Amino acid sequence: MTAPYDPDDREKVVSKLPAQLRQELKVRAAQLNVDIKDAVTEGIEAWRSGTDHRPVDTSGGGPFATYLPTGLYAQFKNDCKARGVTYTQGLAQSVRLWLDTHPAPRRAPRPTGARRIIFGNQKGGVGKTSTAAGTAQALAELGYRTCLVDFDPQGHLTKQLGYDLLGIEDPSLAKHMLGEAKGELDELLVPIDEGSFSGRLFLLPACKDAFLLDAKLATSRHVRIKETALEKALESLEKDFDFIIVDCPPSLGYSMDTALYYSRTREGEDEGSSGVLIPVLAEDSSADAYDMLYDQIQDLSGDMDVDIFSLGFIVNMYDSRKGFIATSSLDSWKQIGDPPVIAVVPELKEQREAVRLKQPLLAYAPESEQSEAMRTIAMGITA
Structure with a gap:
């Protein structure tokens, strides 16, 4: 017609x-x-x-x-x-x-494996967990099969989504990293079948013994190169996922080194396909924590002769009503330029309510400003 x-x-x-x-x-x-x-x-x-x-x-x-x-x-x-x-x-x-x-597109496996995005900052309370979870939900919403890894021993991500931490005697990611686990890692995955990402989003829960991981990595005979432990453990999952999103601990230890190494640019992989997203707040302590993370990235890159790409800052829980400190801090993050600010997530009640109800944000409040910010992050790293 x-x-x-x-x-x-x-x-x-x-x-x-x-x-x-x-x-x-x-x-x-x-x-x-x-x-x-x-x-x-x-x-x-x-x-x-x-x-x-x-x-x-x-x-x-x-x-x-x-x-x-x-x-x-x-x-x-x-x-x-x-x-x-x-x-x-x-x-x-x-x-x-x-x-x-107009069905959703089917995505072919990447020859360099799943894209690996870690959420890291050496300061707690900046929203690594909420932004990692929201970004993973947004990626799954876009049709990407996404694995969300709770790599923080505090297990906030696992709890906030309404699941229990794995027991001390249970198989876990930490045990797989140390060569102590029986069975396959994918047996531990939990499907998050809610919202518009049903069937495409899976959680690898935290375990109660993860607090001991740094000390065990330092002394384990089963791990020859400490920095590769996370990659070797997660390798078996990569064929089944488009993205693996890792919620990291606020740590300068071996655990964070393994996560940073996992996010490096692999041979044959385009720069920026994998890397580090850095949640921050619009205040000075986040900048101090970022300085420590930056130094850790530079040291590891030099020691291991690898490239670790910083994908950008996520300015989280932003509220311009807090005045000059908030607005000037946001300007300071933007002025860095490289890495860029890829999203500003407002301080609103929907995220807190979702956590309280143990529901994914994009299922609980799919049209909220915070959900839209998570989609902005997802679109930014898939562009």
């Missing part, structure tokens, strides 16, 4: 769509690198070309706005009237039709 309108001349239209349908449209458009307004336009054109469309439950719909080519909106409303459906129902059917005919 030839469109009797200029696709570049658009008008804003407002309607309602169920939250799940809005979210599915947003995610699929991002997966396929398609603008939402173009996806909706294609869906409407396909809807107008056919007649056999199943009804969509639009109860509880929320506001939805987009831009349609001028003229298409009026034609579409006339078609809805002629077919005896409301404009809201017709739009929902059009979006559903576009989603059904």
